[in-house]
Amino acid sequence: MDAIECIKGRMSIRKFKPDPVPQEVLARVIDAARFSPSYKNSQPWNVAVVSGDKKKALSDLLVKLLEEGKEPCPDIPAPESWPDPEASRIAELFRKRKEATGIDLAAPEMVRKAKKANFQFYGAPHGLFLYQHSSLSQWSIFDIGLFAQSLMLVAYAEGLGTVPQAFVTDYARDVKEFLGIPEDMRLVLGMSIGWPDMDSPANAMRTDRAPVEEILSWHQ
Ligand SMILES: Cc1cc2nc3c(=O)[nH]c(=O)nc-3n(C[C@H](O)[C@H](O)[C@H](O)COP(=O)(O)O)c2cc1C
Numbered sequence: 001m002d003a004i005e006c007i008k009g010r011m012s013i014r015k016f017k018p019d020p021v022p023q024e025v026l027a028r029v030i031d032a033a034r035f036s037p038s039y040k041n042s043q044p045w046n047v048a049v050v051s052g053d054k055k056k057a058l059s060d061l062l063v064k065l066l067e068e069g070k071e072p073c074p075d076i077p078a079p080e081s082w083p084d085p086e087a088s089r090i091a092e093l094f095r096k097r098k099e100a101t102g103i104d105l106a107a108p109e110m111v112r113k114a115k116k117a118n119f120q121f122y123g124a125p126h127g128l129f130l131y132q133h134s135s136l137s138q139w140s141i142f143d144i145g146l147f148a149q150s151l152m153l154v155a156y157a158e159g160l161g162t163v164p165q166a167f168v169t170d171y172a173r174d175v176k177e178f179l180g181i182p183e184d185m186r187l188v189l190g191m192s193i194g195w196p197d198m199d200s201p202a203n204a205m206r207t208d209r210a211p212v213e214e215i216l217s218w219h220q
Pocket of ligand 1: 118207
């Protein structure tokens, strides 16, 4: 698969087959992601993979916290507002997602439902958590984002599906305690990974992108 095909073909997967991915395949994907660039080659990334009974116990814990109404406290706060044009793009995503799946992410009850599906890793056999030391600068958050993209692209080239998930960092402290990640680490991103169930309507929707003219200016 060439790079352009890989970048354009990847999409967020929200329904997985239950079959586990062999550990050597997951290891190969994470191994390749290490070759991402980073500020001064600092490589500010760590990965925790959770599977099997442990994954089920973590999902149960997160769903319990949600149902108890525990206030989310992610290490990277969720944005409270968005400027344009980003705000309009989000509105368009919500509109399209509601049309395709009936899930209205602007409705609080739907958000709870969506969070529950996130906490269950959309049925994926494995969840990943990306984390780094909390004292690292914003550049390191940028770097771990590059790592996440490499990981998702290699996974896609291996026939796997992924979805990056901010929601699963809602109860960062609990996740870190559960996985034995030191408290002074910043939980940046969660991710579901597994074999995609492409027959599911949950995976039928493709997201749009703004035309290139909207984001590009030439200077000569
Ligand atoms: C940092 C980040 C956090 C995200 N958090 C979530 C999430 O919590 N749950 C979810 O279902 N999708 C999440 N997504 C997936 C985005 O909704 C998705 O990438 C975007 O709509 C573009 O669609 P695509 O990935 O199919 O190209 C996240 C993506 C990123 C990059």
